[in-house]
Amino acid sequence: MSVIELTDVVARSQAVNPELSCIVRAPAGSGKTELLIQRLLALLGRVERPDEILAITFTRKAAAEMGQRVLVALRQAQESAQVGSGDHARLTRQLACAVLKRDHERGWHLLQHPDQLQIQTIDSFNAALVRRMPWLSRLGGLPQVSEQPTQLYRAAVRQVVHLHHCDSEHINKAVRQLLIHLDNRADILEDMLINLLGRRDQWLRHLLTDEGRQRQELEGALSHIVADYLRQLLATVDPVLQQELLVLGAFAADNCAKPDKALCALDGIAAFPQPVPADLYLWCGFADLLLTADGGWRKRCDKNMGFPAGKKEPGATMKQRMTQLLASLREQGHSPALWGAVRSLPDPQYSEQQWYILQALVTLLPQAVAQLWLEFSRSGEVDFSEIALKARQALVDSGNPTEQLLMLDHRVQHILIDEFQDTSWLQFDLLKTVTAGWQAGDGRSLFIVGDPMQSIYRFREAEVGLFLQAGMSGVAGFPLQPLQLQANFRSQQGVVAWVNRWFPTIFPELEDVGSGAVCYAHAQSVLPQEAGEAVQVFAQHQLNIEDEAATVCTLVAQLLCQPNEQTIAILVRSRPHLTAILRALRAAGIRYQAQNVDPLVNRPAVSDLVALTRAILHSADHLSWMTVLRAPWCGLCLADLDCFRREHDTTMVEMLTDPERLQRLSANGQLRVGVVGSVLTAAIARRGRCSLRELIEDTWQALEGSECYSMAACRDVDQSLCLLEKLDHGGDLLSFEQLDEELRVLFSAADERADGQVQVMTIHKAKGLEFDHVILPGLGRRPRGADKSLIRWQEHPEYGLLLAPIAARGDADDDPIYELLGQVEQKKSAHEVARLLYVAITRAKRHVYLFGHAELNKDDEPRPTKGSLLEKLWPAVEAQFIALVDDADDVVEPGADRASGLPLQRLSHVRMVELGAIRDQADVDNSACQEVPLDAQIPLADDRIAALVGTLTHSWLEYLALNGGGCWSPDRIELLREPMATQLRMVGVDSNQAQEHGERIVRMLNQTITSKRGRWILHAHEQARCEYPLSGVVDGELVNLVIDRTFVVDGERWIIDYKTSAALSGQNKADFYAQQSERYRAQLERYRLFLSQIDPEHPCRCALYFPAFDGWCELEDSCFK
Amino acid sequence: MNAYKSIYAAAASGAVLVTVNRRLARTLHDGYARRQQSRGCQVWEQPAIFTLETWLRRCLAALGEEGRLLTPAQSDCLWQQMIRTDLDKHDLGLMQVQATSRLAAQAHRLVSDAQCVGQCAVSSPLFDLSPEHQAFLRWQSAYLLYCEQKGWLDTAALTGHIIQALSTGNIFAPSKFIFLGFDELNPVQTCLQQQLEALGTTVEVVVPESAPEVELDCYSCRDEMSEILAAAKWARQQLEDQVGTVAVVVPDLARLQGAVERIFRRELQRSLFPQRVAAQTFNVSLGNPLHQQGMVATALELLGVGYSVELDTISYLLRSPWLAGGVTEAGARAQLERWLRQQNVREISLSALIKLCRQRGDSPRSFTQLLLLLRDARSKTSFNSLSKSAPRSLVQWGDHFNQLLQQAGWPGERALTSEDFQTLSAWRDKLLPALAELSAVHPATDRSTALNLLRKLAMEQLFQPKAQDDRLQVTGILETAGLHFDALWVMGLTDQVLPGRVQHNPFLPVELQRQHRMPHSSVQHENDFAKLTMQRLISAAPQVVLSYPCRDGDMSLRPSPFMFAHLPDDYTVVAVDEDMTPEAKLIDLESLVDEVGVALNPAEAPHEVQGGTAIIKEQALCPFRAYAHYRLKVRALESPQAGFDSRLRGDLVHKVLERFWSQITSHQQLCALSAVELEQLLAKLTQKVLEQVELNEQATELLAIEQQRLTALIVDWLQQFEQLRTPFTVVAVEQRKKITLGALVLTAVPDRVDCLPDNGGQVVIDYKSGAVSNGDLVGAQLLEPQLPIYALKGFDGGQGQVVAVTFAQLRVGECAFKGVAASDGIIAGVKSVEKSLAAKRDIYDWAALLADWEQQLERLASEFAAGQAQVLPVKVSACQFCDLSGLCRIAARDGEE
């Protein structure tokens, strides 16, 4: 390889200079990551603590990889292994050595504790902030982040969309207004609000900044936008032209026969209109003068537009001048669209209706947010936005963010941000907050890197304009040196040349912050040219998905045959474009890795599992039951299914256990239902006794589910089971709808066994990756448009907030202000489409294959679909589409080619017979299964309290015995009254009762210490023990017991058990004693047995002592066997 | 086991042994018992082995002060109250008060622990206090003040209190005292040690000593799941080889518990030596929160029923087997659930629900009784009928809950298994007493607060059913402290786990935490701790396996650097790769064509069928769909929607127009009405119609808006479309008629028939509130058969031929006539046959069109009668709004099965 002089050497070295704060544009393949690592190392070599540096990446994966690479660099430097040659490697090594030295000096142990490196995503950074500010963030600690926040949004919205808000008639009024506006479609209002809640990070600050933003301010921003358009137009109209227009306009208006034409506004006009909304009607007048109704230049002038026929002067001259003017406008390439746009510009004032609706929204949205907060609190879960919002708010609320960060031990001195082109406003604000008070030259540094040409995350509210703005004026006054990288180390020269050739025209000519227009930056190719066309085009006139899929598939197969295991990526703009291709790949047996592209919900194995779940949990879900009977593990034929036709009052469970009905089945049907039925009834009996996943998984296994599906399908089933685990509510489901909803956003897991040579993903996911070959199918297709939002908003970098509510449902025209914002949006998204294309194509190291279709128009010219990627690419590929000879144009409608229905797939008859036999055996085995019938008595509160009183009495008797034994006086006992009540309350007795029962205990204690026998029991006799714990072996079992009181007196060992019970009123004492000793005989016998082994010397005597009435009952030896 | 020999000897000689956790204490007790038995003892005194916590409590009891001690739950509750009071005072919100209280209590504990060694004050001038710290100080002082007033003692203060009591001689120090399983003693524990020593106690801190010969292996696994499986296989092997006690340590056990339990159980069940491998009694040490038990979940759901209930809750209770009638009445209850869905019940008040259940004749009686019970319970505990209940103590609420459950027949009719019984006892003996205990610190409160507290307790109360089999233990990393095994596998050892993260308590100044070397306060601390932990793990068994996962999703993970210190330098990590998905069993399925169901018996023709013209429509859309819907009569359960659903809206339009055209019977009459009169008339009619429909509570609210909307829509329709037509008279409105189509007899109800003057013929009109397409009427596939049926079959009361059929599409903003006519100009916008799409199929006049229709209809009718049921949607979009995709398995087309 010949050494190539890099054109961006200076920029690269500046970027690594830790003293320089800069913003680096790093196009595809420019070695951005290496640069980041070097910068990070350079900084690490000079900071006090590693956590003074904060590096922010776009994904967790990128963060992990960056950390990994830093560690590898350090480890390599440590092992003094010289890896790789070249300036890059040398520099990296040099920097790493410096870091090691620093590490050693400061005792960081970076290699053991890489956590000190603050390499984070925005989300994890926010989370760290919230964790450190439970109070200021108002979150009270880091909450769980819900993967399915929609459930929470829905719950919140349901609390808002109704008309019985108490004490807040204004909210009811707002809801009512919006409902009327939306044709009383509460469901639509709910959906729109749910959608808005999910994006509240984008609008919330606008609505909450001050109560109902001033109308003038909003309208002011709108006028700015309108004025902007007009200024743009005015710039194309030179003074000469202005003069001519004035003269002709005034004349035409004067002569116009129809007074209601826009043209007539020009009547008597003396001065050319200003680019202000107030003059909008004049601009429209000129537009009318120049353009036809459908927006083209006028071809003729006639009396309808103020130029009467005839030679009468000044009419004739005027007419001629007009004709000339139109001709020259055409020739000089003036844009009729620019003039035409004037017509759709709105009057920058809200109509009363609009304003009402806006007010209603401004009332309602904060309400919804407040409700959402309650939902968060209730569930303990939040969404990512909430953490981001609260993290920043906390910093702001602290009054001095930098101080606050310091206090949190966040001594951020240096910040590195990757992928800055996809920053959102909220993130930008956070950055501004974190760097508040930074000044150039104060030793802190900011390093921002990204590629505005690769900004493709508008749907996550990325604003590429922020990158451009930061390039021009820094971040909140902190200046940044713009640097541009040019070298491309990734793609072969052919690809680079192709991109250099076409993208300057595909991208806009001028950069514009407001509309996010980014220009193309020329790349320098480093790698040599490879053989063959770098970029190949596969053109179609008619969209034929199956054909395209087949071609893609063949191409992949061919590429796989090439040597050196080259990687291939199939990239699409949106997932549905992949359906046919994945099917074709599977059919061709090509293994691929695909993440998040294959929706689970439609997989037959998954829908069978869902049906099984629902059937077991809901006996009247007849459809699910039928599905279970029709699934491959049973495979009942239509005729047999007829026997289970839904009846009003019989569930399937009942049908399945009705022998008479089963008799009506075919023999085969009887076999199948017999085998499956027993499994299902067993499952129903198990409901609620195990986790839902266990219940369903076991049943699925018992039905031989794994025999019925492929490996891949079994993996899908496993994923669905994980979902069941997540939704488990006491072994059941709380909401079937939630199961469906969550299933909808799940995708087949990647085939772990595929080696990754072929990868399938969306272009968005491919960001940051590279492949030898990149295949781009479906370029001619357009993704499904997004639903309309209840409100549109735009934050203009200069003019501030633009806001417009949706038009009333059923109104023929859209609201012009709403449309205006739509146009701003559309412009932005048109720019992004170009960037998407850039990202896709620059993933390729060697070759790119473009697939697309462009239908023929009336004149038989191929034209790409509006809004498609192909439309952007058109200049580069048009020739191939024109050259394409049309193939047979009888297009087959998808689906229509399948003349016959589907075959029924099921376990074979032989297998069913086998299973039947196995199951019968199992039933016999299980019939012995033991269920302990129990009398489920929930005791009332009294029992609990009696037990508590018992325990307390015991422990106080112990206390008495240990502290002074028999010499307690009633006065001292009296002092226990209060603590006793407190203690009772602490163990859960209500105050009123605690008093009463405390009294009782005190009485018992009193009884004991005042009685002779009581004192005797408590006396510190020989070998006295309280609560004496013993263990022993009885019949081979280990037994633990605790003896209340034992001692030796006169050569006899006493064993005493306290009982707090007393004789029932009317019961005679003797009976009571007899009953009690019978009851506790066995227990005492065991005590006796144990103690006689511990202390064989003394004979034992056992007794029960009743402190309640100083009762005493000795169990005579004769009681014991 | 030899490792504990000296310990047991000390225990036998009366030493006090305190352990770091309960597990160790239990293990030592068991071991001691075995030792005694093996020495031939029949009976012995239990040794003094306790957790440190328990020992301290016993000391407190010996002081007679046990009643002062707050349980952790009680002090947590108290912290929360302090925080809430503070929030109220500042008029602020806080999302997770409980999480905050935990952090605050932890901070409090850290400070108290540190304080016994020396000064440890948050409010020292040394520190800048952030709002977090200030908040903490406010809460702490309020908390301490409260405790002092009440004479309470919390666990944070317990050790200090006991040290104090020891020093004053109020309790006696034991002669020998041994700390077991403590990696290191924290300040207050050290203090205790010193105090005891000062009193002449021999104190020993037993540290793990490494076994002389450790057989150490290190595995790297593909990902977490495959690591669990590898460990499970290994464990099974060890058990089969009968090596003794086997342990698997899972650092993040709380998160992985479910997966571990599942994978281990399945693996153990595979063993051919069931007596050695006790798969049935296998349990992870953690246990599951009580609220996950079905029985408890039902109880909480039932108690949670408020003034109004959501369908989800009703559904759950209707399907629950844990209530009276839940088994015997299961079928009827499920049917009721289905019916409620049809009624679009999304949320409903109890009394409305009771009314609804009574209205529906065959509702299960015991369920209605249950509802009544709930309603009465509610009203009894309330001040008045409002939802706010009168405050009561938590003890009372506990009793109330129990009573209610008992009346509801909880826990159901099924015989209880032993596990059920254990759950029930956990509820009775642990959960409700825990609630009652809170009563000591919690003021009387309303029902929902009480219930929330109960719920929280149920989430924290871990429930572990069967007895453990000690041969295999799966535990977290801390629970193994001080334990010894014969074989040990430690998994998940990535560098995210060891070293731990530096993580400061947010309520204490960072500097303070560093100064006092509080846990997780510095890298140095983590480093020491990681080394200690590693050392401890490795010395816990003679045979140790360390492992880590290589990937987590698409992220690669790194092994813990602390592992390698114990491995030889040239050690190569063994890569293991276990796959979770079972090997495909490769059994061939049988495949057969089954697309004809049971035919209607030709001998019994004609057949009267239910479903009207929709049958034909569905037969045209997809034969299977018609068969499933109209022969098998299955439909999916419905999901209630917000507001007025589309079916109801369509219905309302029909009803209003029916009334209108019964009253205004001609174009002339229509035109004679002034705009005001028209509007008034319609306002009246819509109101009448709306008065009669059955609405759920949510829709009722929207009634006024709906009336306004409906009136406006219809007025608009009449003015913009009907008035502009040429004169007509209405001859039939919603007239039912039986018609014969092939072998079928169907009921048809044309919405309206107009008669044109001068024998101009008749126009059949069908109202649609959805969008319709003309192509479905006159295209190659007849997908809207009802109008053709009316056109062909005529109706009563009119004369003359049908000359036009048309849909009246009544949608706001999209109103239109869409149809086809014999000639132009009959209705504006309805084209003649020759100008319609039919012309594309070479059908140019009315008669030909009728013939074509007739032929298509006959075919569809006979297909239906023959039980034709191919899964053959006429177009892809047909499946979009079809509920049967699971049953017909249309998706099987798109991929391999």
Ligand code: SF4
């Ligand atoms: S989902 Fe499609 S194929 Fe299946 S029954 Fe419905 S319409 Fe027919």
